[in-house]
Amino acid sequence: MVDIASRVYNHKWKIDPIVRSLIDTDFYKLLMCQSVFRNHRDANVTFSLINRSKKVRLADIIDEGELREQLDHMRSLSLSRGESTWLRGNMFYGKRQMFRSDFMEWFEGLRLPPYHLEKRDGQYELTFEGTWPEVMLWEVPALAILVELRSRAVMSDMGRFELQVLYARAMTKVWEKVEELRPVENLRIADFGTRRRHSFLWQDWCVQAMQEGLAQKFVGTSNCLIAMRREVEAIGTNAHELPMVYSALAETDKELRVAPYKVLEDWQEEHEGNLRIILPDTYGTSSFLRQAPDWLASWTGIRIDSGDPETGAETAIQWWKDRGEDPREKLVIFSDGLDVAKIKELSAKFAGRVRVSFGWGTLLTNDFRGLVADDGLAPFSLVCKAVEANGKPTVKLSDNPNKAMGPLDEIERYKRVFDIGAQQKFDVIV
Amino acid sequence: MVDIASRVYNHKWKIDPIVRSLIDTDFYKLLMCQSVFRNHRDANVTFSLINRSKKVRLADIIDEGELREQLDHMRSLSLSRGESTWLRGNMFYGKRQMFRSDFMEWFEGLRLPPYHLEKRDGQYELTFEGTWPEVMLWEVPALAILVELRSRAVMSDMGRFELQVLYARAMTKVWEKVEELRPVENLRIADFGTRRRHSFLWQDWCVQAMQEGLAQKFVGTSNCLIAMRREVEAIGTNAHELPMVYSALAETDKELRVAPYKVLEDWQEEHEGNLRIILPDTYGTSSFLRQAPDWLASWTGIRIDSGDPETGAETAIQWWKDRGEDPREKLVIFSDGLDVAKIKELSAKFAGRVRVSFGWGTLLTNDFRGLVADDGLAPFSLVCKAVEANGKPTVKLSDNPNKAMGPLDEIERYKRVFDIGAQQKFDVIV
Known part of the structure; x- marks a missing residue:
């Protein structure tokens, strides 16, 4: 009917x-x-x-x-x-x-x-x-x-059947990813794909596929509407905009230098536990951790959102060790350009050394690569x-100069204030 | 909603x-x-x-x-x-x-x-x-x-998503077949897949996919309900049951010998044009054609439903030539165990020599091979x-002894009456 x-x-x-x-x-x-x-x-x-x-x-x-x-x-x-x-x-x-x-x-x-x-x-x-x-x-x-x-x-x-087959192919692709992730031990993965999703309905489908296919290994979605409707956890902590705006509002270099930590001081007043996640790469992870106040080492975890993820996680682990913390009680959240191979690789690499969680974005909710002529539905950045x-x-410096932004003179000033050395460039996937 | x-x-x-x-x-x-x-x-x-x-x-x-x-x-x-x-x-x-x-x-x-x-x-x-x-x-x-x-x-x-992905994969498979057939020149193909379809809804979907993907090359479906609802041609002529029952009803060997031709005499009274299609293999194609009355050579076409299809078509072409008919005005309908590779091969092989049409059955409407564990949805015969x-x-002898049926003594009697020589066996696909 x-x-x-x-x-x-x-x-x-x-x-x-x-x-x-x-x-x-x-x-x-x-x-x-x-x-x-x-x-x-x-x-x-x-x-x-x-x-x-x-x-x-x-x-x-x-x-x-x-x-x-x-x-x-x-x-x-x-x-x-x-x-x-x-x-x-x-x-x-x-x-x-x-x-x-x-x-x-x-x-x-x-x-x-x-x-x-x-x-x-x-x-x-x-x-x-x-x-x-x-x-x-x-x-x-x-x-x-x-x-x-x-x-x-x-x-x-596109015709009606062409469309149906397009989605059939895309569904098959997502499901094959889910099937490949299912055997990964201790996997904890969330949907972070709202902003660059193919469409709302598609994101909603992906979330349901993760629910059914990964069960407890799927820990939730960043999307509040879907979390509400599907009764899954709403997931997320904080982003670069906080240190970026706090820093822009700083009146002096001295204020600028402490701005990224002020963000977390304010955050700490409101949140605890798994919401105390450091996003250290806005002005370079190494520099940020080196100059961080001691109280920050007690926070639950670190999110790695640019640069080489393995290096980022090793840096975090070393930092916790240096500050007398046990990395096995800490959480590393990977959220940059993830797909199945990388998720499996990082899971295996850090098993037993640190708790790991994944925020899977664009290549979960918008992997239509190779499905139409000229790859017209491939995700873009x-x-x-x-x-x-x-x-x-x-200004944002990031751990990947290809993700840096801001006026050149300000970038130079920030590099000086935050004491950033040479950085390696990485292709931006999505 | x-x-x-x-x-x-x-x-x-x-x-x-x-x-x-x-x-x-x-x-x-x-x-x-x-x-x-x-x-x-x-x-x-x-x-x-x-x-x-x-x-x-x-x-x-x-x-x-x-x-x-x-x-x-x-x-x-x-x-x-x-x-x-x-x-x-x-x-x-x-x-x-x-x-x-x-x-x-x-x-x-x-x-x-x-x-x-x-x-x-x-x-x-x-x-x-x-x-x-x-x-x-x-x-x-x-x-x-x-x-x-x-x-x-x-x-x-199976779970809700597992099911959805199963159908997504099956749709992708059908559509890839349709896309592979689209460039075949002078293709004429019909759905003959009712009896061994995965399900009614699935057959209906396959017909629509053929409609959209093959346009004029898709000439119709054998399924009357789908033909009525989708407004496509209803396709089909006659089957082995006619000569089989006519032959069983024959009282003597002499009556038996002419029974398969009596079927077509009766048919001829009712039908003309593209409905005058000979199905010659019930008791062996070669024997049937060799002993056929001359008026049968004027019929429009021959359907090849067992044995090696290429051999069957060559036999038909030669028979038409022997009877003074121009094969290029005749129609050969292939309908046995077809899939894309065979359809393409036969199309290429007989292009320009005879008109060709395909009745595509089980591997159109029930190709779920490889899609579930233990191949539990693979079609069967x-x-x-x-x-x-x-x-x-x-009794049925067929051009493939693996498709023969009837009591052994009756099979021997039919072989004698219809003057059947040695036959080659072929695996029954579906």
């Missing part, structure tokens, strides 16, 4: 929105948002889209009108009653009332701030400006919208970053 | 029938049924299930109660008004009113006759007895029921044959 109601509902749903909820976003955004709301709610921040894959000419592929419709729709969204209830009442990382009442009241009244969109050289210049807690919530949906509009554009002239705070540019 | 009505409908549909319509059968059964209704309506015939794949122990795999429910359901079916309208009014092979009024009135009142079911040595002994026109309609649904019950049994302990007519056994 045809479900007439569904069809009509889909037809009249004006622009067939890509993001249909304010919590169709990464959990760590909400944790960070609450922290920012508490500590820097009036900072004025600008986010900007950056397409690292220049050969994917987004402005040629995606219609500007459609993009505006999706972005406008995003601005019409507000937190629903059920979403609010879930955020207020659900247990996250073993804790109830993770989100404080003052934050929830603010969030319930939130609408996303305006966007600014222009075409230039086959790319979209897309920026968002506003107070930090509101504007930061643009990042994930903006990326998801652009990535899915590109998927839709590429698929727009799109980011949306805080580029300015209270009028001052942000 | 959940389609509650569909769900409830499926729940209450008592036994979830495998065959839901009397016309969910092969078109040629209806053509033959009309011919039999006209010429031998009172002959008493017995059909019997024969599982050539002894290692597939059907009685261990399929629950007897479930099998009885499906067979009982089959007996509750009668022709619906829409089905009757379609059979009466649709154009088949370019002709309206293919089915005469007296036949349609009989068909509208038809219920299938009883069945007899026993278990023996891990197999089901399943027989049907009745007047020829009614009992012959058991063959295709009986096979479809057994094959699908086996699929269901094998899939019964199940047939349901007329074994007796008015108390006398039927």
Whole structure:
């Protein structure tokens, strides 16, 4: 039987929105948002889209009108009653009332701030400006919208069966990955693929495939909406934007030098246990750990998000040993450009030496490589970053110079302040 | 949105029938049924299930109660008004009113006759007895029921995602076949896969995939229900049961010798053009053609359903030449154990020498080889044959002794009467 109601509902749903909820976003955004709301709610921040894959000419592929419709729709969204209830009442990382009442009241009244969109050289210049807690919530949906509009554009002239077979092939691919991961001992893996997912429905499917295929080894998803609907754990801690904006807000070199640690001081006041995860690579992992205050060694873990992951983990293990900590009680979270082979390799490499967890992103939720002509659905490296705070540019150095960003003179200043030596370049996968 | 009505409908549909319509059968059964209704309506015939794949122990795999429910359901079916309208009014092979009024009135009142079911040595002994026109309609649904019950049994302990991925893999497989066939020049191919299909929904999917992927090269389906619903041509002519039963009914060796030609004499009275297709292999192709009356050379084509297909086609071409016919105006239909490689090879081999058409069966609608453990969904060679007519056994010799059937002494008598020499054995694929 045809479900007439569904069809009509889909037809009249004006622009067939890509993001249909304010919590169709990464959990760590909400944790960070609450922290920012508490500590820097009036900072004025600008986010900007950056397409690292220049050969994917987004402005040629995606219609500007459609993009505006999706972005406008995003601005019409507000937190629903059920979403609010879930955020207020659900247990996250073993804790109830993770989100404080003052934050929830603010969030319930939130609408996303305006966007600014222009075409230039086959790319979209897309920026968002506003107070930090509101504007930061643009990042994930903006990326998801652009990535899915590109998927839709590429698929727009495919036939009904061609489409069905495309998804059949993609499903087979994901399932083969799941089957390959199933025997990995002590595996702990989460979906981190919201921002660069092929589509919402596809991410939702991938999460269900992981649930069924990996059972307890699948520890949750970064996507709050999917976590709520599928009753799995919402996963995530914090990201580069915190040290980047804290650093941009620093008035002097001295303030700059301690800014990345100030982020974690603020974080420590709110969170404990598995939420105390250090992201050390914003201005170089080695330098960050070398100059870190002692109290940081007691934190639960370190997330490795750039550079060679094995080197990053070895650096972390050595640092814990140097500070008198037992690495076997610590947690290393890998989250950069992962796919099955790398996950298996890292699992085997660090078994018994440190607890390991994986945040699997783009190559879980958007591995359509090789499935259409000219590889038009292959994932690409799109980011949306805080580029300015209270009028001052942000800087990221990363453990991979190919992921560095900011004005050149500021990059030099940061390298000096944070005492960064030579760095090795790595290709950015996704 | 959940389609509650569909769900409830499926729940209450008592036994979830495998065959839901009397016309969910092969078109040629209806053509033959009309011919039999006209010429031998009172002959008493017995059909019997024969599982050539002894290692597939059907009685261990399929629950007897479930099998009885499906067979009982089959007996509750009668022709619906829409089905009757379609059979009466649709154009088949370019002709309206293919089915005469007296036949349609009989068909509208038809219920299938009883069945007899026993278990023996891990197999089901399943027989049907009745007047020829009614009992012959058991063959295709009986096979479809057994094959699908086996699929269901094998899939019964699979998880929701495992199932989805199973079908994703199977779809990918079918689509890759379609893509490989697309460039074959002058291809004419039909679905002949009803009897050994994985399931009804799967056959329906395969037909749609062929429609979209092969366009005009896909000439239709043998399945009347799918042909009606998808508005494609219903395809098929006649089968071995006609010469087998005509021969069993023959009273003397002299009558036996002409029985296979009498079948075609009767057929010729009703059909012309592309329905005048000779199936010459029941008692050996060479012998059949050598002794054939001259008027048969004017028929449109020959269907090759056993033995080496290339040899069969060469024999046909030579026979047409010997009888003064131009093979380039003739049609050879291949329908035995086909898959893509063989279809491509035969297409290339006979291009320009004879018109060629393919009836693609089991490896279109049931190629689940290699998709589950122990290859539990691989197709197997199940047939349901007329074994007796008015108390006398039927015999089939075929161009492949592995497909021969009947009592040994009768086989010897037939070999003598039809003057069959040595035959080469071939593995039966499906």
